[in-house]
Amino acid sequence: MKKTAVLLYPQFSEYELSVALLILMQGNKPIVTVGLNDQPIKGESGLTCFPDTTIHDVCKHEIDSLLIPGCMDIGTLIHEQDLFNFIKYVGTEQTIIASISSSPYLLARAGLLKGRKYTVGLPFEKLGEIGVFETENYSERVVVQDGNIITARGSGFIRFGVCLGKALKLDFDENWYLED
């Protein structure tokens, strides 16, 4: 089975990823964590992670989906041209892309939000200034799916994970978090 590539960068949000990762695991979907380089990466809440591979080394043919966490300060990534190139390279119509919180900025920079409905965890008033978002396609919904692209605000992290699991047609218990 092809893998879901999980992007990791400094100050990534652990909780925004966590339920999506759980659902991928429940659905027996293999993952590969992908860093900007091979160095340890500290998340916003203090977990230090090691990526399995890097954006330079991951094999595109092994992956069919991309999971992108938010970043406490997405501004730290604005010069990472190799990251935008990677997202553009893997972000074909055949790839399921799930991007939460501030990270749809990365999709916009990679040109993947053109003509797509999306949401993002950034203030709407700022989107025009930032210059890469089509403001007319912005949605206030917490989770938005337009074709192969899922976007969500951070607070929607549970439904975001559920939406990714369904888009990948995984077999998982959608209501696990409601159980005792």
Add this chain to the structure above:
Amino acid sequence: MKKTAVLLYPQFSEYELSVALLILMQGNKPIVTVGLNDQPIKGESGLTCFPDTTIHDVCKHEIDSLLIPGCMDIGTLIHEQDLFNFIKYVGTEQTIIASISSSPYLLARAGLLKGRKYTVGLPFEKLGEIGVFETENYSERVVVQDGNIITARGSGFIRFGVCLGKALKLDFDENWYLED
């Protein structure tokens, strides 16, 4: 400010920790992640983490609280006597202890659940067989606080984090996950 020690071991549950970690970060509470040794640790959902220190090296005087995730197979830890000793050593009445899913087993092994109300993410029918739980003090509630000890089932991971934040008297937004 003293730190919260966050235990990590192979197959720890990332999502069970994630909201508690977010709330500690929101409340400006420093953390230190603590492994059984200094090797990388793979969580149940596939994140490979590197602990800041180990149960042998962490300074007890730097910590005032302990956060313990569940483990996909808690049976893998039954021979980790050093881990039980560590939990017993730091688990004084002055330490806030938050333990989720299967991990209250570790508290029971360390003798910290004696006379305490608790819950645990293991089948009630098994608790007697396991031989370290006081079954008369078991509660079916999803999150239980008895003095300085908080226990929860995995599905209560959001309320578990909120309960820890309150027990530590942190300043955080209890309803962050209800916002857009």
